[in-house]
Amino acid sequence: MTTPPPLLSAQGLHVTFPGRHGGAPVRAVDGVELDVRPGEIVALVGESGCGKTTLARALLGLVPPAAGAVRFAGKPLEYSSRALKAYRRRAQLVLQDPSGSLNPRHTVYDAVAEGLRIHGYAGDERAAVTDALARAGLRPPERFFLRYPHELSGGQRQRVVIAGALVLEPELLVADEPVASLDASVRGEILALLLRLRDELGLAALVVTHDLGLAWNIADRVAVMYLGRIVETGGVEQVLTAPRHPYTQALLSVLPDAPGDPVVLAGEPPDPSRIPSGCRFRARCQVLAGGEAERAGVAERCRTEDLEVLDGGGEAQVACHWARARVAT
Known part of the structure; x- marks a missing residue:
């Protein structure tokens, strides 16, 4: 079988930030090559401060690289407002803290529909929101429409965040510590959900985590990052057993x-x-x-x-x- 070309690719990526008090620049991402293929889940692991979240943000176009390039579906990422808006319909971010990701004044319906409204969705909004909530495991979806984030459990809030990403039918999810703020009893449910979405929708995912146990349970491949650079990569079983x-x-x-x-x-x-x-x-x-x-x-x-x-x-x-x-x- 031939290996499919990467959906998302970092090529010689560098991200720097100004140093304190005019000092040397901070090399947060210091030369990274990383591919994510269609339908593949890649875990990016490492300690806090190793640069993995900065790398994830750069891959989504949220941080411009100092050097190198990001490519999506074979084309280099462009940084105009219009190009980034189109890209973010195809590549969605799922953040660590669902409480911080959701506006407490918005109902679940409005939170999930927000992306559709930003992108000028011309179809049936209610049907799209219903379908996204159902795929995220909130059933029956209509029961959640008028509820507010404070009325939901942590796991339900994270499912709403995932539904808000799914509603745009993306090809890629970038999940930054997606279960770190959840109770242990709920983490398995969210991980199982991500695996099911990959199997049902063909979604690719880059999962950023410090938890190697999470990587073992969800990833096809793992990339270990230290001080701005990937130091080991390979199939998850190969890397984590040997x-x-x-x-x-x-x-x-x-x-x-x-x-x-x-x-x-x-x-x-x-x-x-x-x-x-x-x-x-x-x-x-x-x-x-x-x-x-x-x-x-x-x-x-x-x-x-x-x-x-x-x-x-x-x-x-x-x-x-x-x-x-x-x-x-």
Whole structure:
């Protein structure tokens, strides 16, 4: 079978912000290649502050890149108001906090219909809203039309947010920590809903999360991000059962069922305005600190030699001198 071309693609993407007090610019996204194919769910994982939310916003055209490009359906993203409006009908954002995403003064009906009105929908608005609410699991939909966000549970509010995205019949959802604010009992329902929407509608999704357990349950492929760059990527089962990058290994080691002792990383991620030479993870790397990189003969390369940007395709890749040396031997 031939692999379908990407629906969404980041190509050499860089996003920078001005530094404090005229200092060096903050390299929030520092060279990223990432593809999301039709009907595919990709999990973008990493610690808070690693740049994953900035990357997601750049992919939606909410943050202009300093360099590189975003392509959707084979065409480069344009940043005129008209082009972005057309793009956002095809690519929708689902935010972490449904309470903050919904206007408390708007009924559920108005919240879901808002996108239709912004885009000048000419069809049957009531039917479109009804269908979107039903697809999001709020049945019977009419029972929710006149309710306000404060009258709903957290899970119901998140379903309303998802319905507001679905009503425009997008091809892609970008979900930023979609279940982080929900009770554990509700998270599984929302994840099951996202999987069902992929199966029924062919939706692609980029799910931004710090939770590797969530990635395991929902994703086809995972991209691990650290300090503005993807450091490991591949099929979800391959990456999460046999992680090769020390950072991925550390993230997985703290999961409840992980074998062995948790890996406690030293310090905080470096300042993205002062990215270190060599491997950007080296200051916190348990492999370098423990002497394993020295024994593999790559310690000096870890300290001085940067690693190239990983390809955005679906094959397993890792940006780590030590991991590559292990494969070579």
